[in-house]
Amino acid sequence: PKALLFHLNAECNTTRARAGIMKLPHYDVKTPVFMPVGTQGTMKGLLPDQLESLDCEIILGNTYHLGNRPGTEVLRKAGGLHNFMGWNRALLTDSGGFQMVSLLKLAEITEEGVKFRSPYDDSEIMLTPEKSIEIQNCIGADIIMQLDDVVQTTFQDYDRIKEATERTSRWLDRCLSAHNRPLEQSIFPIVQGLLDKELREKSARDHLTKDVNGFAIGGLSGGEAKDDFWPMVRLGTGILDKNKPRYLMGVGLAIDLVVCVALGIDMFDCVFPTRTARFGCALVPKGQLNLKQKQYQTDLNPIDENCPCSTCKTYTRAYLHSIVTVETVACHLISIHNIAYQMQLMRSMRENIENQTFPQFVQEFVNAYYPDANYPDWVINSLSSVGINIVKP
Amino acid sequence: MRFTIKQATSGSERIGTFTGFIKSPGAVIETPTSALFTQGGSVTHITSEVLSKIFTTPKLLWVPLSNSYQLETGLKAQGQGIAKFAGLSGHVTSITPHSASEVTPVGHFEHGKVPLWTKNGKKMITADSYMDLMEVFQPDIILAIADSRTSLGEGYKRILKSVDRTCGFLEKCVDRYKGSKTLQTSSLIGVIVAAGVPSKCDECITHILKYKDSLGGVALAGLTDGTEESLKLVNDKIEGIFARVNTKLPKNLLRIVEGCWNPAVVLSAIENGFDVFDGSYPLKLSNVGHALALNFDLNQNDSEPCILDLNDERYKEDFRPVLAGCECLACKKHTRAYIRHLLNTREMLSSVLLSIHNLHHFDQFFKHARHHIASNTFKLYKQHITKQYEAYKQPLTNGVNEHKGKTALPQVTKKLKVSDEEMHCS
Numbered sequence A: 001p002k003a004l005l006f007h008l009n010a011e012c013n014t015t016r017a018r019a020g021i022m023k024l025p026h027y028d029v030k031t032p033v034f035m036p037v038g039t040q041g042t043m044k045g046l047l048p049d050q051l052e053s054l055d056c057e058i059i060l061g062n063t064y065h066l067g068n069r070p071g072t073e074v075l076r077k078a079g080g081l082h083n084f085m086g087w088n089r090a091l092l093t094d095s096g097g098f099q100m101v102s103l104l105k106l107a108e109i110t111e112e113g114v115k116f117r118s119p120y121d122d123s124e125i126m127l128t129p130e131k132s133i134e135i136q137n138c139i140g141a142d143i144i145m146q147l148d149d150v151v152q153t154t155f156q157d158y159d160r161i162k163e164a165t166e167r168t169s170r171w172l173d174r175c176l177s178a179h180n181r182p183l184e185q186s187i188f189p190i191v192q193g194l195l196d197k198e199l200r201e202k203s204a205r206d207h208l209t210k211d212v213n214g215f216a217i218g219g220l221s222g223g224e225a226k227d228d229f230w231p232m233v234r235l236g237t238g239i240l241d242k243n244k245p246r247y248l249m250g251v252g253l254a255i256d257l258v259v260c261v262a263l264g265i266d267m268f269d270c271v272f273p274t275r276t277a278r279f280g281c282a283l284v285p286k287g288q289l290n291l292k293q294k295q296y297q298t299d300l301n302p303i304d305e306n307c308p309c310s311t312c313k314t315y316t317r318a319y320l321h322s323i324v325t326v327e328t329v330a331c332h333l334i335s336i337h338n339i340a341y342q343m344q345l346m347r348s349m350r351e352n353i354e355n356q357t358f359p360q361f362v363q364e365f366v367n368a369y370y371p372d373a374n375y376p377d378w379v380i381n382s383l384s385s386v387g388i389n390i391v392k393p
Numbered sequence B: 001m002r003f004t005i006k007q008a009t010s011g012s013e014r015i016g017t018f019t020g021f022i023k024s025p026g027a028v029i030e031t032p033t034s035a036l037f038t039q040g041g042s043v044t045h046i047t048s049e050v051l052s053k054i055f056t057t058p059k060l061l062w063v064p065l066s067n068s069y070q071l072e073t074g075l076k077a078q079g080q081g082i083a084k085f086a087g088l089s090g091h092v093t094s095i096t097p098h099s100a101s102e103v104t105p106v107g108h109f110e111h112g113k114v115p116l117w118t119k120n121g122k123k124m125i126t127a128d129s130y131m132d133l134m135e136v137f138q139p140d141i142i143l144a145i146a147d148s149r150t151s152l153g154e155g156y157k158r159i160l161k162s163v164d165r166t167c168g169f170l171e172k173c174v175d176r177y178k179g180s181k182t183l184q185t186s187s188l189i190g191v192i193v194a195a196g197v198p199s200k201c202d203e204c205i206t207h208i209l210k211y212k213d214s215l216g217g218v219a220l221a222g223l224t225d226g227t228e229e230s231l232k233l234v235n236d237k238i239e240g241i242f243a244r245v246n247t248k249l250p251k252n253l254l255r256i257v258e259g260c261w262n263p264a265v266v267l268s269a270i271e272n273g274f275d276v277f278d279g280s281y282p283l284k285l286s287n288v289g290h291a292l293a294l295n296f297d298l299n300q301n302d303s304e305p306c307i308l309d310l311n312d313e314r315y316k317e318d319f320r321p322v323l324a325g326c327e328c329l330a331c332k333k334h335t336r337a338y339i340r341h342l343l344n345t346r347e348m349l350s351s352v353l354l355s356i357h358n359l360h361h362f363d364q365f366f367k368h369a370r371h372h373i374a375s376n377t378f379k380l381y382k383q384h385i386t387k388q389y390e391a392y393k394q395p396l397t398n399g400v401n402e403h404k405g406k407t408a409l410p411q412v413t414k415k416l417k418v419s420d421e422e423m424h425c426s
């Protein structure tokens, strides 16, 4: 048995979009897929049962947080994160590197690993590639990530970017040889190189030579211009093995999902849908509704009348308006809707790819998303690079 | 609304049913019972979807106006009442001005008005404005507005005022009630104050009973102003107060007690013929990370405490459910260790899972009480439960007091936590 079997059901005749099934030890995941982020072994107040009814097939956990609390001892005794949190479907964990570099100002990166001070007891900790895999082996997610050398996306120093990209390849080897559960967990390498074409190409080609079940594209969605972002995604999907899943890290805005599926990405994760829910923001086809706004005080419509989620079936915008940011229930209700929205969007894309109607779907999506027909250049350019020429209605 | 006493024992405890609600005709609420405490119209921490996983039959909802006042505009626009607006159609709603377990600032009183502490600050409410709001909220049960934010330690002058004001309010409320078609689809409840001063309390009860024919029942309030000190004051005297009030009330009236009472106090109230409680107790436990774990089996003396503090390090690797054999959703799927982790990381699911368990278990506590009343074994049940609660309250031999004394209901909800990692996405 393999820890991951990827089967493509359909490829779009126009774009690079594909629809498939990723068979993982805990669940068969339909791709393209959006993976909601459940940082600490829970999804923002939602029960595992609710996530299942929302059709979530795979969710994310964060190695850095889980390694600290509850810690590997507890997770090992519990029999892994699946058991610990009562989630029977697929899980993916990140390597912990990103969190450390972005959260901890004192992180110092050397060839050995990432050195930082614990925010809990101030002790000095070294996260090496081996350590990251050891923790992830313990957590037991179906897909785990290599530790990569993370440089801020907008960083300019070429030598440092080059060093980080090459180190990421060296660390991949160390991760792969430290991996103790290759029959139950797949390590994904992370394509780095920030916005440098040659470094990215080299990174992707290096990773291609390894015996792995899928790939991730990292180091993007960190504040760079959209015009810089999409060519890097396109470059990656152009090189990476067509028969293995490709995961674009940290991307989850609806328009980004549609464009990047067209560019050939299969997996996404982002905290945005659940994070924004907390502030009363609901996702809808034309973007977002901020339910805190006074205009919703007497609005008796659901968030989205076409949405089949339990929130839209039961609650009005007016009621949500009166409890957002005050009651935890509001946060749960909008999170439910926002996850339902993401899931529905991915489902539509899969169906349209399978029916060879993906280009029409993209056109309709873009029309609804930009009701004033002000399409950004990057959307027009990225889509035209894979054969969809957006026309104004 | 119709309240029927099904069976009474040689004592005063009784089982009954609430039926005939005009807005939720099919609902049957068995008493003694606890309502489900709501905030902003929703059962605290629990969406309507999750509520339907905890309870499959209609429940009584306790809706303090102080935390749901901000719903008024939306309710007016919708025009179908609080249950429907809050996504809880089919459930029975009961509105009271305040939550008796919430500590509020000492407010200035004006003639004919009481302060209502809402999310948007203080509002001065008159009997008229209260009944106006009731026409909008359209609950099944309305507790008349009262000046009941008093403790047993209150000065005599304050108590005099409280009785005066409360009697005046009731007169107006009854007037409005009789004159409004909309309001008559609800039941009006008279509120007893001054519980600590027998003569004034009697005066209040006599006054209420003048309106008996217009009232669906009475509620005992004015026992606590929500502070810890006032709760301590009550605990010694409360049984006596229940017993006294019991003798002053006609048997057939529905009786409600407001406040955050532990299982032992609840059982003394039931013993004295009280039927309905406000549901703030299980919420209080959930909000501080405690799980109620009463042993209902009279033949078994359990050594585990009847309340677990799941914040405790000792549960870190405890992979048992909160309570063995509990049929709730949380116990069937999750462990003490997991809930402890959620508390430790301040994740919202901790409150959801604890609420699921505590609401289910508190409901079972009343179910067993009804069963024991029916089989004339209520005294034994009361002893069995009270013993567990007393044991829990006792300091442990090593000098550590397990009971942390967090008696007041924490204000609103814990601050929604925004995890620090969440800058991950553009």
Ligand SMILES: [Zn+2]
Binding pocket: A303, A304, A307, A308, A309, A310, A311, A312, A313, A336, A337, A338, A340
């Ligand atoms: Zn929805």
Ligand SMILES: [Zn+2]
Binding pocket: B322, B323, B326, B327, B328, B329, B330, B331, B332, B356, B357, B358, B360, B361
């Ligand atoms: Zn339980």
